[in-house]
Amino acid sequence: MRFNSLTVRVLFFGSIWAAIGIVAIALVISGLYRNASERGFRFLLRANLNGIINAVSMDETGELSGSPQLGSLAYSRPDSGWYWIVDPIPPAGGSRLVSASLGGEGPAIPSVEEYPFSESYVRTYPATDQAGNELVVAETEVDLGPGAARIRVAGNLAVIENDISRFNYRLFLALGLFGIGSLIINGIAILVGLKPLDHARRALERIRAGQADRLTGDFPSEIAPLASEINQLIEMNTRVVERARKQVGNLAHSLKTPIAVLLNESREFEPEKGRLVRAQVDSMQAQVQTYLDRARIAAQRGSVLARADARSAIERMIRVMGKLNREVEFSQAIETAQPRLAVEQQDFEEALGNLMENAARFARKSVVVRVAPAHPPDGAAIATGWLAVSVEDDGPGLTEEERKEALKRGRRLDESRPGTGLGLSIVAEICSEYGGSFSLETSQAGGLAARMVLPGLQAEA
Structure with a gap:
């Protein structure tokens, strides 16, 4: 099928629009899921941060104590990217508390000017641990009575990225299958919907080939008026041709007698003049016949039934x-x-x-x-x-x-x-x-x- 085919145009632009729509929907859903996942990740870090605050304490000497239970084995697995750290803030001089997963000093602490605290006095910032894991750290400072402490909770960003990747894979697979199915159904619907036009084309070809003299078939309501108009046009064309033929015949009949009279009268003339008159009458008869034929041909030329x-x-x-x-x-x-x-x-x-x-x-x-x-x-x-x-x-x-x-x-x-x-x-x-x-x-x-x-x-x- 050529591109100037109505079927190809509808299929092409319908498919392009469907593809654009499916891609746009996939991107929007993926973006919404990422935002929700990132909000949930930050909420989890803050919840763990509150759990640590409630689980630790400081005695009169500034020594920290407590054993936070955050409900995740990741905090006990070395280099997992999930850590919690409680550091005393001078002048408190006690030792720090850390999760079992931390194998070193922990991620670096950026300046407050670079990542300031929020209204709830919590700040989040990216970091990297000694194992190369990309982290998100939630940090706050609390007063524990005898002294203050800086509490940090770090989460492995790869977890949320892997979750988002799995979701995107399933989303794109589902939407891809849906899109392919939609394109197939859409193509079938378009082909079936345009089938009456193909029937009309074949009916016109049969008329042109001399196998029919009018459009026949069960056409839908949108095409039936067109088929009726074409049939009326064919009938009108046929009537025009027949009328032209009758007029040509009438003219030929009306001229036949005068020409015959001239030919008969020319025999009474002198031989030389008679030959001249007969030659001119013969020429006139040939010319009249030629123009009559030309008029008849012109009348018949526009007929789709000529064969x-x-x-x-x-x-x-x-x-x-x-x-x-x-x-x-x-x-x-x-x-x-x-x-x-x-x-x-x-x-x-x-x-x-x-x-x-x-x-x-x-x-x-x-x-x-x-x-x-x-x-x-x-x-x-x-x-x-x-x-x-x-x-x-x-x-x-x-x-x-x-x-x-x-x-x-x-x-x-x-x-x-x-x-x-x-x-x-x-x-x-x-x-x-x-x-x-x-x-x-x-x-x-x-x-x-x-x-x-x-x-x-x-x-x-």
Whole structure:
């Protein structure tokens, strides 16, 4: 699917938005959990700090005593990163009390200016022990009667970081699975929701391929009005084409009698004047027929129901031309499995008949009608499905200058043969009206190849 596909656009932007939302939710939840964990960690340190305050005392000599029980074996495991320390503050001269986990002097004490005490006279600061553990220390100073003491409780920051890491892993895993599942469900919902548009596209392809003449199917309420409007447009188009055909027929009928009268009257003239009048009337008749054909083609060009079976038309024209030109061998070479054209059958047969008639006049022995896939003409609205129909003979052919001259309206290179000089011009107009092209080239047998490039009909998927 291309990026300009509606399905791809919805899937792409929906997936991007879902991914952004899931990542944002994960970051917010992770941040909230970290804040809560850090608050709980600090609260635990302060609770342990209060437990030590209540468990120690100082006698009259300034000696500290007490055995705090903080309910954690980490305070008894060496270099665990969990310590408590009680230092007497001079002039008290007693010895300090420390937890069993402390294996040295303990973490350094920063200045009060760097980490001041809070309103509750407790301060926290980071530190590092001799084992390299990152610590958070809660410190306070209390008056124990005979003297004062500095009490510190240190907690290992790795504990909270490991807990946060485990939580983030589970959070991201859960949200990742949820996101993947949501994207899959979202994709399925979008594909199912847009399926009626695909049905409508296929219905239009069937109309274009000549397999249907209107949109049919059970469309949802959002698309049903569009399908109804398209069907009405097709019906209106058909009525316009039929009305144009009737008007063309009426005009041809109304002109037929006056032209016939002029031809009959010209026989009464002097031979020279009669020939002149008949020539002019013949020319007028050809011109009228050409413009009538052009009006009919223009009316039919906009019809989405225009179609022609090139194979049956070619076979029929070969049979007719073979009977009229028994000295010429007609054959066909069709190089595509579905030689069907988005052209009115009558227009294609008229163009093909003109080309085969011209080829039969100048062919020595054979005329070949070839049908093959072709590149679209420059500026074509449809990019695919074009067919080239070539009528090739083994005659003398034409030079480059003669080809240009032959395509001019009313020009005849051989005045000794019958004709009006309008055949190739009519073919070029038919090709042009259907968005195709017409050219004269050299045939494989060395004669002339008249090549029409016309829009084709794609086979039903």
